[in-house]
Amino acid sequence: MTDDAYLFLVDDPEPPLGAPVTAVGDLACLETPAVRAWLDAHGVTAASPGVRLLPPEETGAIPAAAEKLPVPLSDEELNQLRHALTPPGALARVEEELLAYRDCAGERDALLARATAAGVPQHRIVELTGEDARTVATAAAQGQHPTSASGPRQR
Numbered sequence: 118m119t120d121d122a123y124l125f126l127v128d129d130p131e132p133p134l135g136a137p138v139t140a141v142g143d144l145a146c147l148e149t150p151a152v153r154a155w156l157d158a159h160g161v162t163a164a165s166p167g168v169r170l171l172p173p174e175e176t177g178a179i180p181a182a183a184e185k186l187p188v189p190l191s192d193e194e195l196n197q198l199r200h201a202l203t204p205p206g207a208l209a210r211v212e213e214e215l216l217a218y219r220d221c222a223g224e225r226d227a228l229l230a231r232a233t234a235a236g237v238p239q240h241r242i243v244e245l246t247g248e249d250a251r252t253v254a255t256a257a258a259q260g261q262h263p264t265s266a267s268g269p270r271q272r
Contacts, residue, residue: 120173120189121173121176121187121188121189121190122170122171122172122173122176122187122188122189122190122195122198123170123171123176123179123185123186123187123188124138124146124152124155124168124169124170124185124186124188125168125169125170125171125179125183125184125185125186126159126161126167126168126169126183126184126185127167127169127180127183128167129167134169134171134178134179135169135170135171135175135178135179135202136169136170136171136198136201136202137166137168137169137170137201138163138164138168138169138170139163139164140201141170141194141197141198141201142194142197144188144190144194145191145194146188146189146190146194147163151186152186152188155186156168159184170188170198171198171202172190172195172198172199172202173195175202225248225256226255226256226259226260227256227260229242229246229248229252229253229256229257229260230256230257230259230260230261231260233253233256233257233260234260234261239253239254239257
């Protein structure tokens with residue numbers, strides 16, 4: 118495995134291997150003399166459908182006979198490339214999971230305080246939630262204060 122991503126040429130972009138360069142966005146490496154010379158030598162542009170890009174961890178999938186060129190990408194460019202390679206359905210599912218996590222995590226402290234107030238021992242809350250014991254203890258202590266947003270207000 119290498120630390121560089123690779124530009125490579127495919128004769129037939131079906132089935133798709135790698136990402137089309139245009140799907141990744143503006144890449145600084147495309148302006149380098151080495152990449153421009155490589156593209157010119159093969160008679161293609163970065164927008165050609167046969168010009169593809171793979172991140173370092175996937176370069177082993179490039180066919181041995183393919184023309185290829187290692188290119189350094191910034192962390193942001195690598196993230197863009199990996200995003201371009203993610204199937205749209207999979208990306209949507211992960212984003213839904215992240216939203217569900219946000220909704221659940223936003224109520225975490227209130228739930229921990231309610232569990233403690235209901236009499237669930239703190240060690241059992243730790244076992245069930247996987248939360249750190251200090252987190253559970255802190256949430257339980259905050260839930261005992263009358264000014265806590267998670268507990269009922271005293272008059």
